[in-house]
Amino acid sequence: MSKLGVIGTALRSNFTVRTFRASYGISDTWLLRQSPRRFSTEAEQPPQDSAVDSFLKTPDTDIINMLEGCNLTMDDVKVDYNWSFTPNGMMVQFPSRFAYDKAVKAIGRKGRLYRLDRADRSQWDLIKPYSGKTVLLQGLPRTAIPEDVERFLTGCEYDSSSIEMFLRSTLLPDKWATVRFPSKTEAMNVFIKKNRGICHNNQILVRVLQ
Known part of the structure; x- marks a missing residue:
């Protein structure tokens, strides 16, 4: 039992x-x-x-x-x-x-x-199991769409159908997105390569969700 x-x-x-x-x-x-x-x-x-x-x-x-x-x-x-x-x-x-x-x-x-x-x-x-294979992108522009996320992740292997975007209600609203990757190693590579990268003049913070 x-x-x-x-x-x-x-x-x-x-x-x-x-x-x-x-x-x-x-x-x-x-x-x-x-x-x-x-x-x-x-x-x-x-x-x-x-x-x-x-x-x-x-x-x-x-x-x-x-x-x-x-x-x-x-x-x-x-x-x-x-x-x-x-x-x-x-x-x-x-x-x-x-x-x-x-x-x-x-x-x-x-x-x-x-x-x-x-x-x-x-x-x-x-509780959703992220298992170290999901990345959170913070600081996307309010006008960002999934295609902008895909451009930001150019060169990375990920599941494009897993992209989920949501508006953060803050003093200066921005968007966040979660994206699923095939492995922990791929998710870590995104963090190494893309953390604090730029999307439409916004600096994007990349976090790996466990």
Whole structure:
């Protein structure tokens, strides 16, 4: 019988960790804290020769490494973003109650304090898995259309049918777009090559969504 959990804090986070259950689920709620450090899935510009290695050190792998021995895979971890693509937390599904109990012990052993909340399976299903293969483009002009995104991404391999654009309601409104790539490596290449590139005189910030 599988168990489902949500962790709202990664190794470098300062907000809550939420562990949730299915309807048959986990009975305990764990309240823990961690020293404040900003959690972010927004990568900094890495040196060209170590870009891929740096990219592989994501919040997902941080969680899996921290919970070593719990039989987790990358498919068991999702980053929970809010409407502005700021991470709210990390969701983790556990393959068994034994794995969940082992995770609690691992957290305690490493001296990290977290808050663990309960939830049900529907919350997991609502979280879109970006898996390091989706790129967020921030700062597009209000008048930008999908063809402008395609021109910006010239030379990159991506799924043109995956382009989604939306207007950001800010003091000076601009557009954001998400684009799906065939692999994490391709998504990272876009970050390396296109971050802070120009589209219609606007500088575009490129982020890889985990």
